Every structure is written in C-alpha cells, then in structure tokens.
Amino acid sequence: MENKDYILELENVSMKFGGLLAVNEVSFNLERGKILGVIGPNGAGKTTMFNTITGFYQGYTGTVKFNGASMNKKKVNERCKLGIARTFQVTRPFEKNTLLENVMVGSFYGQAKKPKMKECEEEAEELLEFVGLADKKDEYAMSLNVAQRKKLELARALSTKPSLLLLDEVIGGLNPTEVLEMMDVIKDINGRGVSILMIEHVMKAITGVSDSMVVINHGQKLIEGNPKEVMNDPEVIEAYLGSAARRDVHA
Numbered sequence: 001m002e003n004k005d006y007i008l009e010l011e012n013v014s015m016k017f018g019g020l021l022a023v024n025e026v027s028f029n030l031e032r033g034k035i036l037g038v039i040g041p042n043g044a045g046k047t048t049m050f051n052t053i054t055g056f057y058q059g060y061t062g063t064v065k066f067n068g069a070s071m072n073k074k075k076v077n078e079r080c081k082l083g084i085a086r087t088f089q090v091t092r093p094f095e096k097n098t099l100l101e102n103v104m105v106g107s108f109y110g111q112a113k114k115p116k117m118k119e120c121e122e123e124a125e126e127l128l129e130f131v132g133l134a135d136k137k138d139e140y141a142m143s144l145n146v147a148q149r150k151k152l153e154l155a156r157a158l159s160t161k162p163s164l165l166l167l168d169e170v171i172g173g174l175n176p177t178e179v180l181e182m183m184d185v186i187k188d189i190n191g192r193g194v195s196i197l198m199i200e201h202v203m204k205a206i207t208g209v210s211d212s213m214v215v216i217n218h219g220q221k222l223i224e225g226n227p228k229e230v231m232n233d234p235e236v237i238e239a240y241l242g243s244a245a246r247r248d249v250h251a
C-alpha cells in the first residue's frame with residue numbers, strides 16, 4: 001500500500017454553534033508539499049473548518065493532526081509556532097504601522113525561536129520583496145489597495161515561517177491581472193516547500209493552482225479529487241455550483 005506523507009490530517013472533525021452543526025464529520029488529508037483547494041457555497045463551513053485547524057475554535061470534536069501529531073489540545077499560538085499560519089478573508093493589518101513593522105511583528109512573535117530585531121527586519125524586507133511590496137515598506141498599511149493588502153497579509157503569514165499555510169480567499173476581489181499575479185505568488189510560496197490549504201470562490205484560480213480539491217457543502221465533505229474530476233462531477237456542478245460556476249470554469 002502506498003504510504004503517503006501527510007502534513008495535515010482531519011479525522012471526523014465537527015463543530016457546533018448551539019444547534020447549528022457548521023462542520024459535520026469532515027475528514028481529509030493534505031499531502032506534504034501540495035496545494036489542496038477547498039470550495040463550497042457561502043455558509044458551507046469552510047472558515048469554521050479553518051478555525052478548527054488553527055485552534056481558534058477549541059470546542060470541536062474529531063482530530064486535527066499536524067505532522068502526525070494531534071493538535072487538539074494546542075492553542076493558536078502553539079500551533080503557529082509549530083508551523084501553521086493563516087490569512088484572513090477580511091485583512092486585518094495594523095493600519096497605522098508601516099508594512100515593514102506589520103511583517104516584523106509576525107517574525108518576532110510567531111516563530112518558535114524568537115529572532116533578534118535585526119533578523120526580523122531583514123526577514124520582513126525579504127518577504128515584502130517576495131510578495132512585490134518592497135517599494136512600499138515604509139508606507140502605512142492603511143494606504144494600501146485591496147490587492148496590496150492581500151499581499152501584505154501573505155507576507156505577515158509567511159513571517160512566522162510556516163510549513164502549512166491556510167489561505168482564506170486571498171484571490172477574491174482582485175482584478176484579472178492581480179488574480180494571475182496572486183496565483184504566481186501562491187505557486188512560489190508552494191515552491192518554497194510550504195504546503196497550502198486554500199479556500200477560494202474564484203474557480204479558475206483555485207483549479208489552476210490546486211493539486212487536489214475538497215468540496216464542502218452544508219458542513220460536510222461532498223467530494224474530493226483532482227480539480228478536473230471535482231469540477232466535472234455532476235453533483236458538484238448541478239446540486240451545488242450551479243450554472244454560474246459552470247460558465248466560470250469553462251469560459
């Protein structure tokens with residue numbers, strides 16, 4: 001039997017808010033070094049699932065394993081220091097700080113071994129260069145447009161030196177040129193050896209970068225497979241994605 005190396009394993013993960021089962025017995029694995037795309041309609045439970053992986057929600061049942069070890073008893077900061085980082089759907093930079101300072105905070109507080117301030121600065125500069133914001137390093141975060149804020153969000157997540165990166169809609173809201181740029185950045189991050197789990201509604205983008213995909217619907221896993229299999233699955237197309245998505249995928 002093939003022995004795959006999984007960086008992330010979800011085993012029957014469920015999360016309830018009162019009577020609402022937002023995530024319902026979800027199981028899947030992410031192979032080390034790969035990109036796994038997560039799609040599903042609004043309210044399907046994708047972000048809630050992210051929050052069980054990062055440890056923001058502790059009240060879930062089932063098991064979240066990272067590098068083969070259960071994370072269930074570990075808090076957000078512990079999981080972060082072990083190598084799990086995320087971006088947020090709604091970006092939350094420190095608006096009145098410079099881009100450099102925003103990224104340095106992540107380096108300083110998010111890494112397992114606290115680096116010296118000078119190292120944080122060098123790392124932050126390198127990351128801003130990597131995401132294409134080097135020329136804005138001394139500007140305030142509040143001066144950025146949507147695409148730039150998303151790139152800053154990525155640099156901040158990377159500053160904690162993750163081996164697993166969770167991306168929550170980093171492509172949504174970008175224009176077509178910015179989408180292509182962001183897809184390249186995501187592939188480059190993956191090229192640095194970072195495994196990626198990403199939620200995205202922009203179908204062309206997520207099918208373009210993902211090695212495999214999981215579809216979540218009403219809190220449950222509907223199907224998983226390679227992007228082509230998933231996007232051609234009649235149940236996914238008709239019952240869930242609908243004709244708008246079909247147009248988007250096949251355009």
Ligand SMILES: Nc1ncnc2c1ncn2[C@@H]1O[C@H](COP(=O)(O)OP(=O)(O)OP(=O)(O)O)[C@@H](O)[C@H]1O
Pocket residue numbers: 017020022040041042043044045046047048049
């Ligand atoms: N903190 C919360 N308290 C109560 N209900 C919540 C909470 N967070 C999410 N929910 C509910 O859980 C369900 C799943 O929400 P979630 O945000 O995880 O969906 P999603 O798939 O990420 O949606 P979207 O694509 O719109 O971001 C929804 O019905 C939502 O209203």
